[in-house]
Amino acid sequence: MQHTTQDAARRQPLSLTTVLICGGLLVTLSMGIRHGFGLFNLPITQAHGWGRETFAFALALQNLMWGLSQPFTxxxxxxxxxxxxxxAGVALYLAGLLVMALAGSGTAFxxxxxVLIGLAQSGTTYSVVYGVIGRVASAEKRVWAMGIAAAAGSFGQFLMIPVEQTLISAAGWQNALFVLAVLACLMLPLAFSLREPRAAAHAGGFQQTIDQAVREAFGNRNFQLLTLGYxxxxxxVVFIGVHLAPYLKDRxxxxxxxxxxxLALIGLFxxxxxxxxxxxxxxxxxxxxLSAIYIARSVVIAAYLLLPLTTASTWVFAALMGFLWLSTVPLTNGIIAQVFxxxxxxxxxxVVFFSHQIGSFLGAWLGGFLxxxxxxxxxxxxxxxxxxxxAAxxxxxIREHAIARPRAAAA
Structure with missing residues (x-):
């Protein structure tokens, strides 16, 4: 009798409210912790006597590993x-933070x-959470719900930037990483709250194999353009996130x-x-x-470079860029859901995010390299x-209509 009750509970569908709260908090922690890594740039490189390229390469590799693993996860x-x-993502996150704190060489760092935190991100951020949202939210609320989850990740940046700076100043960069490892453990109960009924991942009228879905997407022009823009x-965003702090010091x-x-203003806005x-x-x-967001970013960056550099101009730049920062995420994923x-x-x-992370790798690494x-x-x-x-x-x-599929295939 107890088994029956537990099985019935396990089959209960997730509510959209639960998904938005728990998924939002999960993304808040996962994205928030990593958004503060730019603050560790100077303390870690100075402590170890490394060039900035060493730190930049590690974060560039993180973004590349995240992107490479995301289609598979x-x-x-x-x-x-x-x-x-x-x-699995939470476990890797914890391990990655501990290795960062204890690493004595650039290779270990x-x-x-x-590697470890890059893999961890693929299991604890947008793509996986958006999959749950897509299966729970109705089409009329889907993009809005994705915006809520993306906003949660943004709030994590706003919340964690001052927390991480305070930890670095008060306890040193190494102890700050140990504290972040403890905070990462809070993602475990949130993950359990997002457990889906077994049938949820396979629900829907039209069914494909993974191979069919991949070939269909790669042969679609909308998917190709969306991937290029991302x-x-x-x-x-990764160039600015990693290199803004040392850029300001240089200037x-x-x-x-x-x-x-x-960086906190970027997260807030x-x-x-x-x-x-x-x-x-x-x-x-x-x-x-999407086009408006990309062109607006270029205008804001150009204005920031042309105007005199001051504290006020930096904070205005951060607020404007923050408003445009991850606003591409719900729109991009919304188009994917609408079309496919x-x-x-x-x-x-x-898959689309892998392209994003190739760009992230180049933004982080090229900044340090050049x-x-x-x-x-x-x-x-x-x-x-x-x-x-x-990108604009x-x-x-891009056309946003659902892809035409043969009726026979649907049947």
Whole structure:
């Protein structure tokens, strides 16, 4: 009798409220912790006597590993449910933070900050959580719900940036990483709260194999354009997130509070930006919103470089960029769900996200590489502006209608 009661409870469908609260908190912790890694740049490189390229490469590798593994973790989550993937992700996150704190060489540091945390992110952030949202939320609320989850990740950045700076200042960078490892453990109960009924991952009328879904997506022009545009998003945000603090110090704004407030403002205004993007994307063509976001980023970056650099201009720049920061996420994933359905949403989101992470790798690594060789970030800023214009153009031709599938195949 007890078995029957437990089985029945396990079959109860998740409510959208539960998914938004628990999924949002999971993304808050996972994204929030990593968003503060830029604050560790100078303390860690100075403590070990490393060049900035060493630290930049580790975070670049993190983004690349995240992107490489995301299609596979997404496919596993779509097939078997998200819980196991999330639990593995939390374990890897904990291990990665501990290795970062204890590493004595650049190679060891890259294995923790790059490989382990990169793999961890693929199991604890947007693509896997969005797969659960896509299966729980109705089509009328889906993009809005994705905006809520993205806003939660943004709030994590706003929350964790000052926390991490305080930990570094009060306890040192190594102890700060130990404390973050403890905080990462809080993701475990949240993952259990997102456990789906066994049938949820396979629900829906039209069924495909993974191979069919991948071939269909890669042969679709909308998917190709969306993937190309998302590359730019990764390049811009990771370059700024990793290199803004040392850039400000180089330009005479050496007080670490300036960078801390700037990164926190990015997180705060990102909450409003991602929520607004999700709400607007439910009513307006998402491709036009994406194009507007990318061109606006280029304008904001150009204005920041042309105007005199001050504390005030930096904080205004951070607020504007924050509003545009992850507002691409619910729109991009909303288009994927609208065009291809939700059966393999985590996997297809992961494929597009891989392009995002190639851009992230180049944004993080190229910033450090060119700085060590030229003594300046100017070239990378200009690349970020040009890529924003390109992304605005490639998103315009995207069509958001559901893909036409043969009736016979559906039957």
């Amino acid at each position: 997404g496919a596993l989550a779509d097939k078997f449910g998200a819980l196991r993937i999330m639990l 890259a294995s923790g900050a790059g 590359f730019v998003c990764g390049f811009q 005479g704004l050496a007080d670490p509070k300036i960078a801390t407030v700037a 990102n909450v409003f930006g991602t929520y607004s993007a999700g709400a607007l994307g439910q009513r307006m063509p998402k491709r036009y919103l 359905g939700v059966q393999y949403l985590s996997m297809l989101s992961g 700085y060590d060789r030229t003594g300046s970030y100017d070239t990378v800023w200009l690349i970020a502006i040009g890529l924003g214009v390109m 153009l490639v998103n315009l031709p």
